[in-house]
Structure formats: C-alpha cells, structure tokens
Amino acid sequence: MLIRFIVKNLFSFKEETEFNLLPGRPTRLNHHKYERNGLSILKQTAIYGANGSGKSNLVKAIAALQQIVTTGTIPYTLNTQKFKLAKSNAEKPVELGIEFLCNNAIYFYTVSINNGIIIDEYFGESGVNRDKLIFKRATTINKISSVTFSEDFENQALKDVIEKSLMKPQQPLFSLLNEINDDAFIDIKNGFNWISKKIIIMTPETHPADIAQTLDANKEFEKFTSGMMSSFSTGITNLRLEKTPVDERFDTTKEIEEMKAYIVNNPDEAVGLPHTFNNDAPITVKDVDGEILVLELVFPHKGEKNESIDFQYSELSDGTKRLLEYAPAFYHLINEDCTFIIDEMERSLHPTIIKELISKFSHDEHTKGQLIFTTHESNLLDQDIFRTDEIWFAEKGNDGATKLYSLSDFKEHNTIDIRKGYLTGRYGAIPFLGNLHDLNWNNTRENA
Numbered sequence: 127m128l129i130r131f132i133v134k135n136l137f138s139f140k141e142e143t144e145f146n147l148l149p150g151r152p153t154r155l156n157h158h159k160y161e162r163n164g165l166s167i168l169k170q171t172a173i174y175g176a177n178g179s180g181k182s183n184l185v186k187a188i189a190a191l192q193q194i195v196t197t198g199t200i201p202y203t204l205n206t207q208k209f210k211l212a213k214s215n216a217e218k219p220v221e222l223g224i225e226f227l228c229n230n231a232i233y234f235y236t237v238s239i240n241n242g243i244i245i246d247e248y249f250g251e252s253g254v255n256r257d258k259l260i261f262k263r264a265t266t267i268n269k270i271s272s273v274t275f276s277e278d279f280e281n282q283a284l285k286d287v288i289e290k291s292l293m294k295p296q297q298p299l300f301s302l303l304n305e306i307n308d309d310a311f312i313d314i315k316n317g318f319n320w321i322s323k324k325i326i327i328m329t330p331e332t333h334p335a336d337i338a339q340t341l342d343a344n345k346e347f348e349k350f351t352s353g354m355m356s357s358f359s360t361g362i363t364n365l366r367l368e369k370t371p372v373d374e375r376f377d378t379t380k381e382i383e384e385m386k387a388y389i390v391n392n393p394d395e396a397v398g399l400p401h402t403f404n405n406d407a408p409i410t411v412k413d414v415d416g417e418i419l420v421l422e423l424v425f426p427h428k429g430e431k432n433e434s435i436d437f438q439y440s441e442l443s444d445g446t447k448r449l450l451e452y453a454p455a456f457y458h459l460i461n462e463d464c465t466f467i468i469d470e471m472e473r474s475l476h477p478t479i480i481k482e483l484i485s486k487f488s489h490d491e492h493t494k495g496q497l498i499f500t501t502h503e504s505n506l507l508d509q510d511i512f513r514t515d516e517i518w519f520a521e522k523g524n525d526g527a528t529k530l531y532s533l534s535d536f537k538e539h540n541t542i543d544i545r546k547g548y549l550t551g552r553y554g555a556i557p558f559l560g561n562l563h564d565l566n567w568n569n570t571r572e573n574a
Contacts, residue, residue: 128147128224129147129148129165129167130144130148130223131145134222135221136221137207138183140215148166149168150513150515152540157491158513162227165227168513168515170484171498171516172516173501173518173519174507174519175521176556177557178522188224188467190222194237194239198301198302204220208220219238221239222236223236226317228317231316233320235317244295247298247300248262249262249317258276259276259277260313261299269295273289324463325464326466328466328467330470337351337450337453337454338421339398340454341423342412347454350453351453352364352365355450358449360445360449361446362425362446363427365426367421368422369414369421369422371420389412407422408439424437425442449475452468460487460492462495463494468499469499471503472502477503477505481503481506514534518533533553
C-alpha cells in the first residue's frame with residue numbers, strides 16, 4: 127500500500143513536496159483506515175485543484191518513478207521538465223521518493239537524478255526504532271558510483287562486481303539488483319514487484335485492452351462487470367463474448383500476421399489489441415484448442431417487446447465506455463491489496479454516476495485496495511463519503527510552484543458543508559477569475 131510520495135524539482139513541483147495517505151485527527155469512517163504492521167493507512171484520496179494546478183503532474187511524477195524502477199531507464203522528461211520558473215533549478219537534480227507497505231514490511235525508496243545521471247539512490251526498510259539500510263548508492267562528480275549494503279551483507283566479491291562492472295550511471299541500482307538471483311536481494315525483489323505491479327495508473331487516455339480476456343478467464347469478474355454495467359442504467363442488460371476466427375474478423379496485414387505468429391509460438395498467452403485498433407474496441411486474440419480466435423465484447427440491450435439487441439463497442443457512449451474501463455479497477459480494489467491512481471476520475475461520467483461509484487467504494491467495509499484520483503467534481507465533497515484527511519488540494523503559489531495540502535489542515539467539523547466551502551474559495555485550489563469580467567472579447571469580433 128502507498129504510504130507517501132515525495133517529489134522535488136519536477137514539472138510544477140519546485141521544493142520538496144509530499145503527498146501521503148496517513149490518517150489525521152478525524153475519528154469518523156474508521157473503516158477507511160487499513161491497519162497493517164502497526165500502521166494506519168487510508169483507503170482513498172481525492173485530489174482537487176484548478177486547471178494547471180499540478181494535480182496531473184503528481185500522477186505523472188509517480189508514473190515517472192515507476193518507469194525508472196521497472197524499465198531501468200531514466201525518462202527523457204526528467205532531463206527536460208525540471209521546474210522551469212526558477213532558473214537556478216536547471217542545475218539542481220530531480221528527486222523522487224516513495225514509501226510503501228509490502229509483505230508486512232515498510233519500504234522507502236528515493237532516487238536523485240541530474241542530467242541523465244543517478245546521483246544518489248537509497249532503499250531501506252522503515253522500523254519502529256530505527257530504519258534498516260538495504261542499499262545506498264552515491265555518485266561522484268566524475269560519475270564514479272559506489273554502493274553500501276546492509277550490515278549483514280557478506281558477499282564482498284559480488285559487491286565488487288556490481289561496483290566495477292555492472293553498475294551504470296544511467297541505470298537505477300534498484301532495477302539491476304532485482305535481476306540478480308541472490309537471497310540477499312529478496313527485499314529488493316519484493317519492492318520491485320510492488321512498484322511494478324501493485325501501482326496501476328490510469329489517465330484519460332488509458333484503455334485496458336485485456337478486458338475481454340479477463341472476462342473469458344474469470345467468471346467472477348464477468349459477473350461483477352455485468353452487474354456493474356447494468357446497475358447504472360446504461361441500457362446494457364449483460365455482457366457477451368463473441369468468438370470469431372481471426373482470419374474472418376480481420377483482413378490480413380503485417381500486424382495481424384505477426385500477432386498470429388506470436389500466439390502460435392506462445393499458445394498459453396493472449397494478446398490484447400491496442401485501443402487504436404478497430405475503433406478502440408477491447409479485443410483479445412488467443413489460441414483456443416489450436417484455433418486462433420478473436421474475443422470481442424458484445425453489449426446486449428433490451429429492445430421493444432423485450433427482445434435482446436446487440437450493440438458493438440463503437441456504439442456505446444463515451445461515459446459507458448469509461449465505466450467499463452473502471453470495472454477492472456474496482457474489481458481489484460475490493461479483492462486485492464493494490465493501489466489505483468486515476469487522473470480525471472469524472473471524465474465522461476455523469477456526476478450522479480461518479481458519486482454513486484465512489485460512495486459504494488467508500489461505504490464498503492471489506493475493500494482491500496487503495497483508490498487515489500484527481501477530480502473537479504465538487505459533488506464528491508461530502509463528509510459522508512470522505513474523511514477530511516482523504517481530501518487533498520493542489521494549488522500554485524506566486525512562484526508558480528505546486529503545493530499540496532489536506533482538508534484536515536482546516537480542522538473542519540463533520541457537519542460543515544465542505545462542498546460549499548470549496549466552491550466559495552475557503553480552502554483555495556480553485557480558479558482565480560478576478561479579471562475575466564474585464565476581458566472585452568468583442569474587440570476580436572470579425573467585421574460583418
């Protein structure tokens with residue numbers, strides 16, 4: 127579970143800025159706190175702010191750290207998108223850090239990067255009395271890196287090989303050590319697995335391609351998704367998977383032939399077609415008893431005289447498609463220890479639907495995952511749904527830098543209408559439109 131994330135000198139974050147899911151003083155909605163390893167961690171957070179305030183930048187920063195760890199490379203944006211409104215920051219490193227709970231251990235990872243070179247890197251286990259070092263990496267001005275391991279690390283020969291031959295200035299040590307089969311690196315493998323698999327980031331452009339395959343393989347998920355889609359008055363009565371031979375469904379192209387060849391060589395795997403293929407439809411291709419089939423979702427609707435009329439994915443509304451894309455997220459959130467981070471949660475969805483969806487998750491006392499999302503939807507600002515420490519705001523200061531703060535900082539009573547307070551500017555993080563009435567846009571009107 128995510129405990130905290132720290133970012134400095136990246137995108138709109140100038141100084142060290144922390145976002146966390148640690149409970150504050152509120153005593154309401156106690157089932158929103160997961161008790162793990164002697165620590166309380168919140169199950170959800172909504173992040174509000176004006177356009178351009180930095181909400182999406184927080185999501186992008188978390189995604190950047192995930193990419194650094196999982197790919198072993200430094201994203202180009204870390205070199206080109208440091209905080210630009212202060213010239214002195216151009217020479218300063220980007221700093222990222224994440225603390226999380228995994229396998230009943232609390233880990234903390236930080237990395238400092240400047241001009242494509244990893245300056246410092248640290249991974250350790252947080253303890254009650256003192257932290258335990260797992261590894262620490264430092265790089266000199268001459269790009270020479272050294273590594274320090276925990277006190278009980280005894281393989282000096284392996285350490286020498288890592289320092290002299292394996293470690294590269296542009297590669298995270300975290301990723302390198304994950305690839306080495308040594309019992310001393312079990313904590314690193316646990317941490318790598320959590321960062322790579324347990325954080326799932328969804329942006330407005332995210333279109334899961336494997337829904338059809340998941341529905342085919344998991345009947346519980348099929349039941350969950352069908353119930354969810356029919357419960358929100360989308361017109362869908364249930365879901366059905368249509369299976370068609372690939373050569374009947376698609377014309378022969380280079381991409382199709384390559385995909386068929388891959389499946390022939392990997393018969394136990396399924397391939398989800400990219401969302402740009404075939405009108406964004408979530409389609410999966412797999413080997414079924416030696417035949418390569420296309421699995422495609424069909425959406426039955428009730429017609430006149432109660433007959434069932436099939437709709438294709440392309441015929442659904444944008445809101446219905448988005449709701450379908452959220453089905454895997456909420457299925458995993460109620461069944462697994464995972465963290466979903468969703469940017470622009472309310473996109474294409476009616477305010478009533480998004481509120482009902484979040485409310486359902488909020489009041490469910492048996493969830494297992496965390497939900498973090500950015501939004502403008504003020505109808506969610508309801509103390510029956512959120513604790514005050516579960517609502518965060520992003521706002522830019524006079525220097526153009528994003529700051530993050532929690533509603534719990536305002537110590538509001540649980541009877542206060544926080545939606546009204548937010549819309550009237552009580553908590554900040556709303557657009558400043560003071561000069562809009564002075565805008566004379568008629569000056570730009572073309573002559574008739």
